[in-house]
Amino acid sequence: MSRFPPGAALVLGGTGGVGRAVAERLAAEGVNVAVGYRSKPAEAEALAAQLSNGAIAVHADVTDPTSLKAALEALPSLHTLVFAAGPTVVQRYLSQTDDALMRQAFEIETFGFQNAVRAALPLLRSNRGSIVHIGSAGGLSWAVRDGLSIVPKAANEALVKGLAREEGRFGVRANSVAIGVVDGGMFRELRAMGELDDRWVAATLERQSLKHFGTPADVAAAVAFLASGDAAYVTGQTLAVAGGYGS
Template structure:
């Protein structure tokens, strides 16, 4: 008997053209899930990814979505449901590149922007999906959080603090919506040798001393791979995690141990 790895429908990836969003979508598609890929402005990147995922035999739809605009999120939801009949999982991988700066030196406007995108955006996206999940008999949220929730990394407050607020939202959703078959979990992301990390290296946010100190703190003496985040996302979205909710899965090389 062939295992049914995912519920019927598609995984909806918010921030699907970013490094970790794309990697998550790719591994979900490889594992057998159809994909509703959401992007804010990079339509060309989304189209290339969709072509790749269709090569795995998957149905892929594309949806423009702005995390700061609830109406945009609702329109993306409606488009995804129209294309796939059902969304079985929403993966939250949205979020901008943020400056590495001490809290004492963080401009209030940048703080507000980080909260607006990460916290208000995630909250609005979950509110848009919960009624659909209830009517469909269940669904799951997979939030890409930060391993900084385990051990505070200096100067990364614009990322870690908003994501920490979302950790509480994940637990709240798990507690309140479990009776409807809705699950919510987080992948705590460590330093991944891709996308955002490369951008921060290139702009000088991380120097050789930072690299040496962080690697010294890692039991696994290497950076993570984007597909390793995708593997964790795929597990939490799958039927194999059907009895897992309100949890954090750290994919961070042991950071914080």
């Protein structure tokens, strides 16, 4: 018997390192997955073809409500919305972060999250479904120069708590996974760009209880738990998957 209710899980940002792992984990657990993508249709289609249970790829630009509406209309049902969308975030001191960069971060991360939730809520309410937001553990102990990621995600943490409180009467749950450094996706891109050097890596590991970085699969396991019936009485919570960073 599946741990998940009937219906699909829409993974926004499904072609990213974490989003891909989430899609793979949910599909392996028998969930019908919709891989949401903005600019990588070939990668999304290839991933969907690899997954089981009739997975599909859907174009879903979180900054465009029309795109989100069309993506959701392609699904017969929805029980889980996973928000793993977001750009590769350059590292900047707050004093050097201009308005354009911060606006872009909020447009995608925060307004994008709000857009996605607003579009999905009618379906989630009908299925007593759940929302899982991928956040940042950087706010647990401020990660210097990572404000473009931490600040909008902190706003989303407030949104998650508000959604849990307001949507619980409809049976909808909302939770967040605050991730630390994950060896994949954005971390590797930033390393290749020279944004994160060996000194940064050593300093970050020093602030963690576990002296190694996580994997996208670690995050996917937490998402699968929060989306499943095993977490049926869990809402409004933030689960840190960060090796003890900030503890």
